[in-house]
Amino acid sequence: MSFERRDGRLYAEDVPLEDLAARFGTPLYVYSRAAIESAWQAYAAAFAEREHLICYAVKANGNLAVLATLARLGSGFDIVSQGELERVLAAGGDPARTVFSGVGKGEAEMARALEVGILAFNVESEGELHRLDAVARRLGQRAPVSLRVNPDVDAETHPYISTGLRENKFGIDIARAEAVYREAVTLPGIRVTGVDFHIGSQLTRIAPLAEALERTLGLVDRLAAAGIPLAHIDVGGGLGIRYRDEDPPAPAALAEALAPALAGRPQRLLLEPGRALVGDAGVLLTRVEYLKHDHRDFAIVDAGMNDLLRPALYDAWQAIEPVRERRGRSRCYDVVGPVCESADFLGRGRELAIAPGDVLAVRSAGAYGFVMSSQYNARRRAAEVLVDGGRAELVRARESWEDLWRGERIPG
Numbered sequence: 001m002s003f004e005r006r007d008g009r010l011y012a013e014d015v016p017l018e019d020l021a022a023r024f025g026t027p028l029y030v031y032s033r034a035a036i037e038s039a040w041q042a043y044a045a046a047f048a049e050r051e052h053l054i055c056y057a058v059k060a061n062g063n064l065a066v067l068a069t070l071a072r073l074g075s076g077f078d079i080v081s082q083g084e085l086e087r088v089l090a091a092g093g094d095p096a097r098t099v100f101s102g103v104g105k106g107e108a109e110m111a112r113a114l115e116v117g118i119l120a121f122n123v124e125s126e127g128e129l130h131r132l133d134a135v136a137r138r139l140g141q142r143a144p145v146s147l148r149v150n151p152d153v154d155a156e157t158h159p160y161i162s163t164g165l166r167e168n169k170f171g172i173d174i175a176r177a178e179a180v181y182r183e184a185v186t187l188p189g190i191r192v193t194g195v196d197f198h199i200g201s202q203l204t205r206i207a208p209l210a211e212a213l214e215r216t217l218g219l220v221d222r223l224a225a226a227g228i229p230l231a232h233i234d235v236g237g238g239l240g241i242r243y244r245d246e247d248p249p250a251p252a253a254l255a256e257a258l259a260p261a262l263a264g265r266p267q268r269l270l271l272e273p274g275r276a277l278v279g280d281a282g283v284l285l286t287r288v289e290y291l292k293h294d295h296r297d298f299a300i301v302d303a304g305m306n307d308l309l310r311p312a313l314y315d316a317w318q319a320i321e322p323v324r325e326r327r328g329r330s331r332c333y334d335v336v337g338p339v340c341e342s343a344d345f346l347g348r349g350r351e352l353a354i355a356p357g358d359v360l361a362v363r364s365a366g367a368y369g370f371v372m373s374s375q376y377n378a379r380r381r382a383a384e385v386l387v388d389g390g391r392a393e394l395v396r397a398r399e400s401w402e403d404l405w406r407g408e409r410i411p412g
């Protein structure tokens with residue numbers, strides 16, 4: 001574990017978190033390099049038996065230092081925008097190990113991805129396939145394509161992050177996919193290379209993934225029979241982490257569960273984990289501003305929904321702990337931010353012994369934390385720090401006041 005409590009103080013590797021709050025201010029995201037590395041190694045070891053490529057889902061945490069850490073391990077990347085592609089390139093990531101997902105790819109994004117030579121476009125609709133064909137032909141290229149199929153399985157997760165049901169906007173209905181492949185192989189700007197699915201995020205059961213794979217392999221077999229062999233099978237990401245009492249499968253259990261269905265198949269396996277690699281590798285530090293004891297007990301802290309949106313958006317539960325234990329009476333607090341919304345909470349009904357000035361750590365904030373933050377209420381986005389052993393480095397400075405109006409103009 002890279003975030004541990006010793007003698008009542010919470011550490012990131014060998015650095016006390018309260019020291020980081022004092023040095024860099026709050027709100028502050030803190031990541032542990034060792035935690036990222038060990039999560040990635042565990043994933044890679046789990047799938048070592050077969051030829052595979054881990055394409056880390058950049059959306060989970062796109063900080064350049066995080067991406068560079070993963071690139072150095074040999075990771076590939078799963079991107080959903082040109083912005084994420086530029087980040088991967090800036091961090092030294094390999095475009096030839098990068099897949100491009102997302103339902104709304106623009107022409108310029110496609111052209112840029114073709115220019116740098118990505119591994120595959122995960123194409124999510126026929127309209128996108130035709131647009132990509134046209135863009136590639138204009139550039140005198142053939143775009144490598146894997147169709148993202150929608151296998152219509154219930155991932156059994158929060159409805160906002162479930163993506164593999166027919167009513168979701170993602171992917172091509174698996175029942176129609178064969179026809180789309182048959183057309184794709186006739187398009188001069190398209191080179192068919194694989195198939196892809198991603199059924200949702202924060203998955204705690206393997207069964208829906210195994211079901212999606214089974215349905216997809218049926219398609220792979222029908223395509224092979226039709227003379228359309230595929231070079232890779234991309235099973236997406238989605239493996240959950242333990243925020244509270246969930247019991248998500250480890251990567252090894254996932255690998256074991258998928259192995260029988262994949263046995264003997266020549267395709268390279270692609271995986272797109274995000275949260276499972278970085279979720280537990282980060283915390284959000286925030287300082288208590290006020291304690292207010294009215295109808296309820298409120299701990300008003302200096303981080304809000306603009307810094308960490310998950311509680312407000314999904315009613316998500318993340319552990320909140322003082323970085324230094326304090327003796328004394330505890331109370332049951334709603335931990336709320338300074339933003340003018342009643343949804344601005346980090347946690348509700350938390351038993352805490354705290355005083356104004358104390359620093360709290362919101363755990364498991366390495367994924368979908370900073371990346372989902374905003375400047376709402378004209379709040380500067382938090383700084384980010386990467387800890388490596390006993391060293392802590394500022395890897396993104398807190399925004400300046402001018403950052404709040406960069407690019408704006410007062411006309412006339």
Ligand SMILES: Cc1ncc(COP(=O)(O)O)c(C=O)c1O
Nearest residue numbers: 057101201237238272273274275
């Ligand atoms: C296409 C795609 N791949 C991979 C991921 C990574 O998901 P997770 O962070 O749940 O592993 C997502 C997000 O859910 C996604 O949309």
Ligand SMILES: N[C@@H](CCCC[NH3+])C(=O)O
Nearest residue numbers: 059161201202310367368
């Ligand atoms: N943002 C979500 C995950 C979204 C996954 C994106 N496909 C979360 O915090 O849980």
